[in-house]
Amino acid sequence: xxxxxxxxxxxxxxLVVYAADKPFPGIEALMSPDEYRAAGIDKLSPAEREALNxxxxxxxxxxxxxxxxxxxxxxxxxxxxxxxxxxxQPFSGWSGKTVFHLDNGQIWRQRLxxxxxxxxENTDVIIKKNxxxxxxxxxxxxxxxxGVSRIK
Numbered sequence: 001x002x003x004x005x006x007x008x009x010x011x012x013x014x015l016v017v018y019a020a021d022k023p024f025p026g027i028e029a030l031m032s033p034d035e036y037r038a039a040g041i042d043k044l045s046p047a048e049r050e051a052l053n054x055x056x057x058x059x060x061x062x063x064x065x066x067x068x069x070x071x072x073x074x075x076x077x078x079x080x081x082x083x084x085x086x087x088x089q090p091f092s093g094w095s096g097k098t099v100f101h102l103d104n105g106q107i108w109r110q111r112l113x114x115x116x117x118x119x120x121e122n123t124d125v126i127i128k129k130n131x132x133x134x135x136x137x138x139x140x141x142x143x144x145x146x147g148v149s150r151i152k
Contacts, residue, residue, distance in 0.1 A: 026053050078129065087123040087139075094146055100125075100137065105152075108137060112147035 027049065028036060036042055041049065067074045085102040093116040094100075100108045108127065111134065122141040127148065129135055138145040 024053065024057055027056060081129060083127040085125055085127070087125055089123065091118065091123045093118040099151070100148065106150060107152040108135070108148040109151050110146055111135075111149045114146055116144050116146065118142065118144075 027041060031039070031041070041052070044052065068078065083102075083104070083106070085104045085106065088101045088103055091100075094110050095115050096110065096113060098110040100110075102108065102125070116139075118139065118141075120141050124140045125137050126140060127135055127137045135148050135150065136145050137148045
């Protein structure tokens, strides 16, 4: 039960990444196929999945913000969230409004001003949420970082 609680808490935290003007993608789109099967959600009927989606929307609005501020377990789990991926080539750094296409299918956009030239081959990155709730992408080869926002 504790793992399910943490999974739902992390799932609701990931909803912040989606823009407010986009429709709710559904739990199936928010979880990896392995997480989806491990949680047993694939065994639910369409009506049960829809009920779970509606609960998740309600929980996100009502409970999750309070838990993110007040629950130590949620705070610790949120700190540990990080994305490790590789920027698809071609990649030569960032220049103000750079869009980063990652090998995991995610797309991120440069959020902060700045330029950085890179001509190496290692394009591994780590994306972490900072104390203020914004994301920072670090190119691991050089330890250079830039603020980013997720597009997809």
